[in-house]
Amino acid sequence: xxxxxxxxxxxxxxxxxxxxxxxxxRLLHAATLLTAETPGDNPRxxxxxIHALAQTYADWNRLRGEDPYDRARRHLATRFxxxxxxxxxxxxxxxxxxxxxxLARLSPQERLVLxxxxxxGVAEEQTAALLGLSTERVRAICLRAITAVLRPPPGPAPAxxxxxxxxx
Amino acid sequence: xxxxxxxxxxxxxxxxxxxxxxxxxLHTEAVRLGARVLRRRTVARWVMWVLLLAAAVAFTVxxxxxxxxxxxxxxxxxxxxxW
Numbered sequence: 001x002x003x004x005x006x007x008x009x010x011x012x013x014x015x016x017x018x019x020x021x022x023x024x025x026r027l028l029h030a031a032t033l034l035t036a037e038t039p040g041d042n043p044r045x046x047x048x049x050i051h052a053l054a055q056t057y058a059d060w061n062r063l064r065g066e067d068p069y070d071r072a073r074r075h076l077a078t079r080f081x082x083x084x085x086x087x088x089x090x091x092x093x094x095x096x097x098x099x100x101x102x103l104a105r106l107s108p109q110e111r112l113v114l115x116x117x118x119x120x121g122v123a124e125e126q127t128a129a130l131l132g133l134s135t136e137r138v139r140a141i142c143l144r145a146i147t148a149v150l151r152p153p154p155g156p157a158p159a160x161x162x163x164x165x166x167x168x
Numbered sequence: 169x170x171x172x173x174x175x176x177x178x179x180x181x182x183x184x185x186x187x188x189x190x191x192x193x194l195h196t197e198a199v200r201l202g203a204r205v206l207r208r209r210t211v212a213r214w215v216m217w218v219l220l221l222a223a224a225v226a227f228t229v230x231x232x233x234x235x236x237x238x239x240x241x242x243x244x245x246x247x248x249x250x251w
Contacts, residue, residue, distance in 0.1 A: 016202075017195055024190040032187055039187040050197050057202025058209065102181050118175060119182040143171075146178050 012060045020053060023069050027052070027076065033115045034080050036104045048083075052076040077116060077130055084108035103149065110145035117142050 031045035031052075032038075052075035056068055063071060103111045112131065116122045117138070122130070128138045 013199070016199065020190075020195045020198065024194055025186065028190055028194075029186045033182060039185050042187060045187075046191060046194075050194065050201060053194070053198035054201030054205055057198055058205035060202075102185070114178070115182070118179045146174055149178050149181065150174060 016057050016060055019068050030115055030119055033103055034111055052079055106145050106148055110141055113138055113141045114145040
């Protein structure tokens with residue numbers, strides 16, 4: 001019994017290490033896109049990733065054939081969604097040093113949908129289920145985010161008064 | 169620009185600028201936090217079982233002493249008249 005537990009621990013440790021070595025880079029990139037930080041300076045993304053990985057490690061023996069990458073991505077997304085609201089609130093009190101990733105101009109929710117749909121290639125239905133939104137809403141947010149990303153960044157002093165509203 | 173090509177363009181943008189390397193302590197830190205999560209879950213399970221057991225014992229003791237299924241003795245007696 002005791003011996004079995006120990007060997008199970010060891011196996012979990014080995015498998016998890018291999019998983020982190022293989023998937024860590026891609027997950028870190030996804031986390032960095034979510035937090036809209038630069039690749040060289042991404043403390044929030046690292047924290048997010050470490051916690052998502054820790055949850056995945058804790059779930060390891062109960063995955064029952066589920067892809068650990070899926071599980072880690074789910075923890076990453078839900079943790080980000082959970083904390084985005086609080087950070088947004090904090091952002092009003094302590095404005096962040098301006099984020100400069102490619103998605104910096106998007107809202108946290110738009111970033112989340114865009115990263116899940118386009119970077120991770122998660123299906124619309126699964127994204128909707130994960131975020132607790134309707135499929136139509138996910139499609140609308142995704143289209144809005146794509147439009148916002150492709151729009152050229154505004155100059156230092158926008159001369160045109162009426163910014164064209166993006167219908168969603 | 170069609171929707172598909174716009175999506176492809178954004179996808180390429182997202183793929184660019186990958187963080188240089190995974191921070192070296194990532195795995196050990198994740199294992200440390202993960203082990204803490206597991207310990208917390210174990211403690212939570214323990215607490216739940218102990219509470220459940222305590223509730224069951226308390227209910228049994230209460231039921232054995234109060235015996236709510238026994239009909240209470242009648243407190244009103246019909247007046248004895250006609251002697």
